[in-house]
Amino acid sequence: MDMAIDTPSPAPPPTPPAPSAAAGRQTRAAEAVRLEHQLVRVPLESLRATVRSNHRLAEKEIAAVLSSASAAPAESSAAAVDHLTSLVSRLHGLKRKMEEGARVEELQVQRCRARLDRLATASTGDDAEWEDIRLKRILVDYMLRMSYYDSATKLAETSGIQELVDIDVFLDAKRVIDSLQNNEVAPALAWCAENKSRLKKSKSKLEFLLRLQEFVEFVKAKNCIQAIAYARKHLAPWGNMHMKELQRVTATLVFRSNTNCTPYKILFEQERWDYLVDIFKQDFCKLYGMTLEPLLNIYLQAGLTALKTPFCTEGSCPREDPLSLEGFRKLAEPLPFSKQHHSKLVCYITKELMDTENPPRVLPNGYVYSEKALQEMSKKNDGKITCPRTGDVCDFSECVRAFIS
Amino acid sequence: MEIDSLREGFDRVAEKRSLSSAKALEAVDQIVNEVEQAIVKLQMMNTDSTGNVDHPSILAELKSKLNEMAPLNQLEGSQKELNGALSKYLKVLEKSFNPDISKAYRNVDFEVHTVNNIIANHFYRQGLFDLGDMFARECGELGGTSLKLPFQEMYAILEAMKARNLEPALSWAAKNHDQLLQNGSMLEFKLYQLQFVEILSKGSRGEGKDEALLYARTHLVPFAAVHKEEFQKLMACLLWVGRLDQSPYSELMSSAHWEKLAEELTHQFCSLLGQSRESPLSVAVSAGFQGLPTLLKLTQVMAAKKQEWQVMKQLPVPIDIGPEFQYHSVFVCPVLREQSSDENPPMRMPCGHVVSKQSIMKLSKSSSRPFKCPYCPSEAVASHCKQLHF
Numbered sequence: 001m002d003m004a005i006d007t008p009s010p011a012p013p014p015t016p017p018a019p020s021a022a023a024g025r026q027t028r029a030a031e032a033v034r035l036e037h038q039l040v041r042v043p044l045e046s047l048r049a050t051v052r053s054n055h056r057l058a059e060k061e062i063a064a065v066l067s068s069a070s071a072a073p074a075e076s077s078a079a080a081v082d083h084l085t086s087l088v089s090r091l092h093g094l095k096r097k098m099e100e101g102a103r104v105e106e107l108q109v110q111r112c113r114a115r116l117d118r119l120a121t122a123s124t125g126d127d128a129e130w131e132d133i134r135l136k137r138i139l140v141d142y143m144l145r146m147s148y149y150d151s152a153t154k155l156a157e158t159s160g161i162q163e164l165v166d167i168d169v170f171l172d173a174k175r176v177i178d179s180l181q182n183n184e185v186a187p188a189l190a191w192c193a194e195n196k197s198r199l200k201k202s203k204s205k206l207e208f209l210l211r212l213q214e215f216v217e218f219v220k221a222k223n224c225i226q227a228i229a230y231a232r233k234h235l236a237p238w239g240n241m242h243m244k245e246l247q248r249v250t251a252t253l254v255f256r257s258n259t260n261c262t263p264y265k266i267l268f269e270q271e272r273w274d275y276l277v278d279i280f281k282q283d284f285c286k287l288y289g290m291t292l293e294p295l296l297n298i299y300l301q302a303g304l305t306a307l308k309t310p311f312c313t314e315g316s317c318p319r320e321d322p323l324s325l326e327g328f329r330k331l332a333e334p335l336p337f338s339k340q341h342h343s344k345l346v347c348y349i350t351k352e353l354m355d356t357e358n359p360p361r362v363l364p365n366g367y368v369y370s371e372k373a374l375q376e377m378s379k380k381n382d383g384k385i386t387c388p389r390t391g392d393v394c395d396f397s398e399c400v401r402a403f404i405s
Numbered sequence: 406m407e408i409d410s411l412r413e414g415f416d417r418v419a420e421k422r423s424l425s426s427a428k429a430l431e432a433v434d435q436i437v438n439e440v441e442q443a444i445v446k447l448q449m450m451n452t453d454s455t456g457n458v459d460h461p462s463i464l465a466e467l468k469s470k471l472n473e474m475a476p477l478n479q480l481e482g483s484q485k486e487l488n489g490a491l492s493k494y495l496k497v498l499e500k501s502f503n504p505d506i507s508k509a510y511r512n513v514d515f516e517v518h519t520v521n522n523i524i525a526n527h528f529y530r531q532g533l534f535d536l537g538d539m540f541a542r543e544c545g546e547l548g549g550t551s552l553k554l555p556f557q558e559m560y561a562i563l564e565a566m567k568a569r570n571l572e573p574a575l576s577w578a579a580k581n582h583d584q585l586l587q588n589g590s591m592l593e594f595k596l597y598q599l600q601f602v603e604i605l606s607k608g609s610r611g612e613g614k615d616e617a618l619l620y621a622r623t624h625l626v627p628f629a630a631v632h633k634e635e636f637q638k639l640m641a642c643l644l645w646v647g648r649l650d651q652s653p654y655s656e657l658m659s660s661a662h663w664e665k666l667a668e669e670l671t672h673q674f675c676s677l678l679g680q681s682r683e684s685p686l687s688v689a690v691s692a693g694f695q696g697l698p699t700l701l702k703l704t705q706v707m708a709a710k711k712q713e714w715q716v717m718k719q720l721p722v723p724i725d726i727g728p729e730f731q732y733h734s735v736f737v738c739p740v741l742r743e744q745s746s747d748e749n750p751p752m753r754m755p756c757g758h759v760v761s762k763q764s765i766m767k768l769s770k771s772s773s774r775p776f777k778c779p780y781c782p783s784e785a786v787a788s789h790c791k792q793l794h795f
Contacts, residue, residue: 031698037502055484058429062476070468077447077460084444091437102426109419120408135690151540291507297515298507302700303693306724311733321732322685327519334513337719345734345795353728367794403758405739
């Protein structure tokens with residue numbers, strides 16, 4: 001930024017003209033909207049999943065009805081009537097289910113629209129309400145990922161942003177997570193079956209790991225015969241892809257769950273279930289196009305990186321800077337410092353940026369304040385200036401300009 | 406970003422979806438229709454003893470009709486169109502948005518307990534006390550510093566002000582009289598002024614005047630010396646008691662004064678608590694939204710150059726965030742292109758231009774000779790350059 005160079009200045013290379021503050025704010029706001037992928041993607045994925053399962057249901061039932069219709073008993077017409085009547089009631093049942101499915105789809109379509117509408121009203125840079133709702137959305141996302149479901153629901157309800165957060169999606173995941181924590185694999189396997197083709201595409205290992213766990217549970221219960229039968233049926237198909245792990249796990253057959261042999265010991269440990277929960281969460285996020293980390297962590301990291309300067313740890317760090325607080329400093333510790341290519345001066349008194357409109361002025365003692373602050377002070381004190389940091393007193397007329405580029 | 410083109414893409418999806426769903430229901434209806442017709446025919450045959458048709462042929466006819474209808478193909482067709490629209494729209498999304506914002510994420514563990522404490526206090530700061538309590542309970546973060554009590558006091562004062570009750574605000578201001586004065590805040594006087602105007606505008610002519618006069622004597626007089634102008638204006642209002650709205654001072658009754666004062670009170674309250682005005686969590690996240698696009702571009706460039714993003718100590722480029730996030734003065738020497746430090750502070754040459762101490766040492770060959778300012782034709786000697794403190 002060029003500041004008050006009112007003398008001709010041949011040196012150094014001219015910096016490109018800084019865009020006006022308002023324009024800068026607008027580009028930043030537009031760029032910020034481009035980060036909201038998850039907001040529009042998740043409801044779309046829900047819609048896709050519902051459409052797929054509704055379609056599958058209709059397909060299956062209709063196929064069944066068709067084959068049943070062609071196999072109607074031909075011995076007597078009464079038997080045929082009975083058979084066909086039962087088919088009609090089956091079809092009515094299907095129709096009810098399909099109508100219900102269509103209603104769910106419509107709700108999800110509405111939700112997708114609500115998200116687009118929200119983005120259409122995106123702030124152009126200075127809209128406290130928009131930013132407040134945005135933060136609330138991010139907090140709900142954080143709570144859902146951390147399994148603080150009650151708080152998430154309450155925050156969404158009290159701020160009326162249910163259409164903008166994905167509580168139901170996460171509640172679906174919760175069922176699976178809870179069951180895994182209770183050492184049950186059935187709901188997780190059902191989830192894998194529902195999303196089979198897409199999990200395969202993303203090379204998910206979840207189902208394999210779940211199968212391994214079930215196998216290990218048989219071994220734990222000293223049920224070797226059943227374990228082998230289970231492995232033949234459910235583990236063998238994974239042989240091509242994960243032979244190493246398959247070998248290692250099947251070797252547990254000869255060890256017992258109280259083994260001290262490390263590579264096998266860990267397979268028996270309770271922590272394996274936590275590991276499965278983690279893997280499930282990862283696959284779940286991928287499937288819905290979510291980031292693996294909570295959005296809050298991502299934005300906090302970026303924000304703290306942008307704000308982190310070596311001055312933040314000084315005692316004089318103003319309290320408006322989040323990094324003046326212990327908690328934020330701790331979070332920022334492993335992050336890099338930001339960098340400045342151009343001078344940016346903040347008036348110690350007014351905390352405002354000093355620029356051509358409000359240029360810096362130097363007191364005889366070398367301390368620098370904005371012209372606005374000094375003018376105000378001199379007006380109140382008959383032209384006298386008291387340096388707030390040293391207590392030195394001088395005349396306003398003694399304060400000289402400084403040119404900073 | 407063009408929301409309209411996204412909307413168009415999604416409208417296509419929605420349209421194909423309702424079409425596909427209608428088609429599927431229609432197919433079911435058609436099957437029902439055919440089967441029911443067959444049933445009627447079968448029943449007719451029972452009552453009609455001519456025996457022209459036998460039931461196997463009716464069943465065969467039903468079968469061939471159903472085959473001809475091929476409901477599964479109909480289903481498949483409309484579903485395919487829907488899937489086409491969906492994947493097209495997905496591609497538009499990928500293009501319009503940044504599909505993976507976690508690329509610039511540094512793999513460090515954010516201490517959960519620190520983050521939770523920050524969130525709980527954020528809710529307390531916003532006056533969402535029930536939510537803060539619930540959150541603290543749910544994440545087991547009941548210890549730690551809590552802003553609950555002080556902010557409860559603040560919100561109680563603000564609530565009372567909303568109900569046009571200034572008592573709690575006044576007693577708080579009186580209690581913190583010295584500190585407010587030190588901050589140069591006129592809050593206390595402004596509160597008394599507001600109360601005074603309230604009495605004037607509500608009271609009837611007779612009693613109102615007495616009450617207002619008494620109030621002015623006890624509460625406003627102590628401020629008369631400092632706020633002379635305002636004081637005179639307020640006393641003149643006494644002439645219009647009961648009809649202040651028709652006076653030249655009707656502006657004093659504007660409800661904007663209440664809002665402004667509530668804001669000022671919030672500001673002073675936070676300041677006396679040693680807290681920032683804005684919630685630090687809001688500030689950090691807003692800065693994140695502004696800074697992340699640059700960080701994402703940076704990681705892309707660095708990945709291409711095979712540089713390590715995860716361990717870098719300082720960013721190689723500046724991040725463009727709004728001036729509202731600038732809390733510290735940063736001086737970058739225009740000659741050395743380096744940030745100033747205690748060892749290399751900014752110095753002002755007699756012409757007014759500022760460069761770093763090291764630059765001056767270089768230009769003056771270690772203060773041995775006069776040198777020309779790099780910005781203007783004037784000459785300087787090192788001993789006449791003065792160190793600056795921002």
